[in-house]
Amino acid sequence: MAILHPFRAIRPVRDKVHLVATRPYYSYKNNVLKAKIEDNPYTLLHIINPEFNKTLRTRANSPERFELVKKGYESFQAKGILIQDAEPHLYLYRQSSAERSYTGIIGGADAEDYLNDVIKKHEATLTAREAVFTEYLEVVGLNAEPVLMSYEGNERIDAIIASILTERPEYEFSTTDLIKHELWLIDPVKTEVLVRCFEQIPATYIADGHHRSASSVAYYLQQQAKGNLHKGRKFLCYYVQEEDLKILEFQRLVKHLNGQTSETFLKQMEQWGTLTEMRTPRKPQKKHEITVFIDQKCFSLILNESLIQKDHPTLCLDAELLTQWILQPLLNIQDLKTSQDISFIPGNTPFNEVLNQVNDGSYAVAFFLYPITMQEVKRVADHGMYMPPKSTWVEPKLRSGLTIMNLHD
Secondary structure, three states, rough: OOEOOOOOEEOOHHHHHHHEEEOOOOHOOHHHHHHHHOOOOOOHHHHHOOOOOOHHHHHHOOOHHHHHHHHHHHHHHOOEEEEOOOOEEEEEEEEEOOOOEEEEEHHHHHHHOOOOOOOEOOOOOOOOHHHHHHHHHHHHHHOOEEEEEEEEEEEHHHHHHHHOOOOOOOOOEEEOOEEEEEEEOOOOOHHHHHHHHHHOOOOEEEEEEEEHHHHHHHHHHHHHHHHOOOOOEEEEEEEEEHHHHHHHEEEEEOOOOOOOOHHHHHHHHHEEEEEEEEOOOOOOOOOOOEEEEEOOOEEEEEHHHHHOOOOOOOOOOHHHHHHHHHHHHHHHOOOOOOOEEEEEOOOOHHHHHHHHHHOOOOOOOEOOOOOOOOHHHHHHHHHOOOOOOOEEEEEEEOOOOOEEEEOOO
């Protein structure tokens, strides 16, 4: 059963929420980030980047830097920019654009569920990065960016969500990326019903935020070792029904052809499938088709059936097949996590933008993949395995600072 924790969110006051909440700082170009920090005194970016444009700086990811982040939160609370709810709640959040909307529940996941594999994972984490996040939590003690979690819904949960959507939201605002944001505080009665509903769900799945999850659980285990048996047990999550998530692919761009000519490289690829030049460049239209762009020409590669192990959770995935049969043996890209010769571009990037990075000489070749499904993600997770690196770009992408969880509360 899945445990869902209500919590007392620290959140922006209503008249400043549109100014406080922000995309992750790394998603902004430097000039945009600079302008936002200089022009908006309320943005959470002041807290996340406490020394932006300052001459004297602490070391990145150091306890001293984390102390400054903590002081920033405390300052925002002292000024009344952030407030904390008096009672625990679950929260309903809806994000809407012209194309689609996402609706889900913000609450606390349980670290024991993670340890007991009730929370399923499909991505390996980097130990060094996990350690940095854990130290951050030790010093700051707050989750500000929810982990995106998927669950298999049911009619009862749907009915409760539908009833809440008829009420006036606590927050309703739009951002410059043409997205509308709405947040509801769920009343105690409906909160209790939702908690019981989640107890009937056998497993939830991390869709985005494996490092945040792993570091939160590592922090919880640290607290247990110190005798703080309940501190840090919950961590901040946004639960969206699995069929409502949007899963896109990552494209692969490689800087070289490993000393080969384009003709030799294309010829070698023909041993792994049917290679056909396209009249009009396009992305793949089905599973096991890979689009290859090289020398201003676009090719469709239909992989041979003999390469695909359909009964294996990962060896039937195009990202793994591309690595196993092309990237490693033909281009000498041995480790996708560490190689400096490969880049990954999320599937929401315009197609021509990716082509232009090959045309201008930044890369020698681009590979476009067909998106995988949530069922394929679940199959990998259910078998205790991991997806190939950069297999999924999952939406929605959440704003930081709408609801902040105090891990010591």
